[in-house]
Amino acid sequence: MAFLKKLLPGTPVLGLATLAFLGLAAYEGLEWSRFERDNRALAEPGRITLTDDTDPELVFAAARAQAARGNEQEALRLYNTIIREGTPEFRERVHYNIANLYLREAAPLWNAVGVLEYARVDTLVALAKESYRAALRLNPDAWDARYNLEYAHRITPPPKERAKSDFQGSKSSVFATMPSLPGGGP
């Protein structure tokens, strides 16, 4: 017992350490309980109730659920609410999924009608490329993003032929080219 007694620190130190450990245990207990609750919510993302304080990971799951249901606009809206939150790894996933939403809309259009939907495909692919790039800037090792971005480059419509800028008009005003009453005559 004397040996044990010598090993123990003084009573104030022991008391403070016990209180500190108790506080940390309480904090971790609350965290554990919250994580368990959130994991249950992740299992059923369709039922997640979103508020301003909802964890970004839950919003992410809800956005994915919306996208799976075909509600891409709502999914995009939700992704955009969390695009600046969380760790770089989280933001990379958000950018990547946003890019996928754009590309999944552009690819069938391009493969089905090609340049007939030029403007729409071009816009969607440009948005997808920008989001993939953002994801890759956050994590250059995101191979899925690399692969899909390469595909986005493959289906990028060729640039439209530019309007000719070599018009050599001899009239001083555009109104001068408008038809008018023929001059002259008897």
Place this chain on the structure above:
Amino acid sequence: MALMRSIALMLCLAAGALRAETAAPHLELQASRDFGYTLGSLIEHHLRLWLPDGAELVTPLLPSPGAVNDWLDLRTLRWKQESAHVVRIDVTYQVFKGVRDPETAVIPPLAIAYRVGGTNAEIHTPEWSFGLIPMIPPATPDDKVMLRGDAHERQFPARSAFYRFVGFLSAAALGALALAFRFGLIPGLGRRRPFADACRRIARLRSASPDVRLDAGLRAIHEALAKTHGKPVFPAMLDAFFEARPVFAPLRAEFEAFFDASQRHFFEPGAEEADNSAHCQALEGFCRRCARLERSA
């Protein structure tokens, strides 16, 4: 003769180095490889810049991270003065060029600004070509390419939080156990603190008459002494007691006074002084001091 040749060689080398320091600045570029890159790859260039005497790098004018062109980003640029004339510059690029077939791409020159003699000048890195390969097999038609799926949500780390919770709770329980042990609250395991018990017994008798308090106090301290020593302690045994428990030695005089008071109270009733309440207070103080020493033992 050999010595002369060595000296001549050293002089030539020294002259060469001196000439290098005063000559025009030049750059040396090192890159790990120039093939096998794909879209998204990072390319690292290590530059070593030799500057002439009196020249220095103009760091505010160094290229800043951002887009170099529509398929190349400059991610980082770090520099370090290696010696008076040599600056090491580490540049990281990221490639965003999508290709259908293997291609050769060229990283354009980078302007590095330096100041010499009060005027700014620039030196450019050489163009650097590298091989870029596609990830999607070139022969695969666009409509047959399967896109990679969405990123999934991550589970919250409940298990690790649980382990931390159990760990901290166990640590807190151990701390509480140690405290309980220290205060003698664990039956059969806690420290015996006979003087502390005696103090509690004396304190409980505060409302009793001084005679009763003195009598009970003296007995309580005798019992505490006996419990501490393992057998009854008599005045003649004090030396042995202090030798066995030196922690109580500073109170030797008070112990002797205690035995004197005990002798008077129990065996010489006539010699006892009338003011027993003062004796009781002294006894209580003595007991407290013993208990304090007992706790520090």
